[in-house]
Amino acid sequence: MSSGFNRSGRGKSKFILGALVLGAVPLVISTFAATVTVGTGSLEFGQGSQQATACDSTVYVAMSEEWHANPSVQDTSDGFFRVRAVTISNLDLTTCAGKKLRVRLIDGNSAEITAGPTADSKVLQISLPDQVPTSNISDPVVLGLSYLTGIGTPISTPLLATVSLSIAGTAVYDGTTLSPTNADATFYLDPAATTVNIDGQIVRRTTVETVNNPKA
Amino acid sequence: MAFRNLRTRTVVIALSGVVALGLSAAFADNLIPQDSITEAPTAPIDETQTVVDSLPETPTIVMPLETQTAAQTIGASRIALPAPSASPTIDETTGEVVDTTTVPILIDPQPRITLHMPLSVGVDPRSHSYQMGSIDFWGAQIYLACFTGHGVGVDVGSVGVLDNLAGDNFIVEGDRTPHLVISGTAAAIKALLRAQGGIRIFTSSGSIAGRGLSLTLTALNRAATDQKYCDAAKATSTSVFSPLQIDLGLVKGQGTLKK
Numbered sequence: 001m002s003s004g005f006n007r008s009g010r011g012k013s014k015f016i017l018g019a020l021v022l023g024a025v026p027l028v029i030s031t032f033a034a035t036v037t038v039g040t041g042s043l044e045f046g047q048g049s050q051q052a053t054a055c056d057s058t059v060y061v062a063m064s065e066e067w068h069a070n071p072s073v074q075d076t077s078d079g080f081f082r083v084r085a086v087t088i089s090n091l092d093l094t095t096c097a098g099k100k101l102r103v104r105l106i107d108g109n110s111a112e113i114t115a116g117p118t119a120d121s122k123v124l125q126i127s128l129p130d131q132v133p134t135s136n137i138s139d140p141v142v143l144g145l146s147y148l149t150g151i152g153t154p155i156s157t158p159l160l161a162t163v164s165l166s167i168a169g170t171a172v173y174d175g176t177t178l179s180p181t182n183a184d185a186t187f188y189l190d191p192a193a194t195t196v197n198i199d200g201q202i203v204r205r206t207t208v209e210t211v212n213n214p215k216a
Numbered sequence: 217m218a219f220r221n222l223r224t225r226t227v228v229i230a231l232s233g234v235v236a237l238g239l240s241a242a243f244a245d246n247l248i249p250q251d252s253i254t255e256a257p258t259a260p261i262d263e264t265q266t267v268v269d270s271l272p273e274t275p276t277i278v279m280p281l282e283t284q285t286a287a288q289t290i291g292a293s294r295i296a297l298p299a300p301s302a303s304p305t306i307d308e309t310t311g312e313v314v315d316t317t318t319v320p321i322l323i324d325p326q327p328r329i330t331l332h333m334p335l336s337v338g339v340d341p342r343s344h345s346y347q348m349g350s351i352d353f354w355g356a357q358i359y360l361a362c363f364t365g366h367g368v369g370v371d372v373g374s375v376g377v378l379d380n381l382a383g384d385n386f387i388v389e390g391d392r393t394p395h396l397v398i399s400g401t402a403a404a405i406k407a408l409l410r411a412q413g414g415i416r417i418f419t420s421s422g423s424i425a426g427r428g429l430s431l432t433l434t435a436l437n438r439a440a441t442d443q444k445y446c447d448a449a450k451a452t453s454t455s456v457f458s459p460l461q462i463d464l465g466l467v468k469g470q471g472t473l474k475k
Binding site for chain 2: 060061062063064065066067077079081084169172173174175199201203204205206
């Protein structure tokens, strides 16, 4: 069975290819715009829910949600499902050792969602251990948990978030057994749910980045 | 002589009267019991007879079918609300007093149940499973929770393990299938749903994105897993697993930026 599309020859193919290239340009521009302003040092970058980081091309993302009561005068049972945590799964800590791992949440308008106590807290970052850990780590100081602005500037503000880097137990993403080459990094945005309460319905995209300037 | 005969007769009559009176008193003592003797044994006899009289009535109580099912469920699990009993009865074989209930399993009409479940859940478009710990509900004490997977299975408890079991406070059936039912107290069900981070929704093949999960909650007086009670639910919700946007996946090589 044939169609007009198949018979159209190279002309249409070139046209479609051209359209695709043009369509991709804004994405590439925004990507490079982000990279230029990240800071000093060498940068590795992965973006989109189809995650790709330079040190590990097969990481996955899982968001967990929980009910957040927000009673109103009209409805005392009102509320929403807040983003409780974001987990980067299947992380290879041998190839990603010593790198910084960043997570951000993007809404339907491609705007970064505030993930910390200040309006400019758009990124959560940890430093992956230089040496492959032998047990789970949940100390935010050891992992260097911090907030960054959208362009990567560190923010000095009290931490509301917590983090855990797990190499033992069950993976959040698929329930497999964790290991140093199949680790989970979980960012809990605000365990007390006092300040950072992001409606899970507005999150349309997550980004994961690794940065290769741990000492910078 | 006549006078003498008269005096003899009078004496005889008088003696006869005395004898007659004595005999009458003796008969009277035998015929009329004394009060202290008649009252003492009467009371305990009467009490014993009251219990004995009730025994033959026990087997004559006929319970409706649903009530019998309730009694069996109570026997199988200890999940039950305090319920008024019709009357205490005595088991013929053991002689023990047994409370039989007449309360049906289904609460009718159903109370107002609040069920919170996200309408849309953002998932990695490549994922084959999702760990869901975001279900919350209240409004009753004992529930039947019926999960129906639309292209997905539901795994509760240990991951990858069939956890069809009955505990003190819950019953689980259909683990790791698209039709999971859990019945029990609200606390027990919530504990199960949140154990190990939540229930795991999974597909046998393909991405979980675009698939869904429905949950109905039915308020019951007793734990039960009969499908007909699922159909009686008034609280129902469905979550759809939406893929997070697929955007540009880009890996850049290292490059030094200008300071």
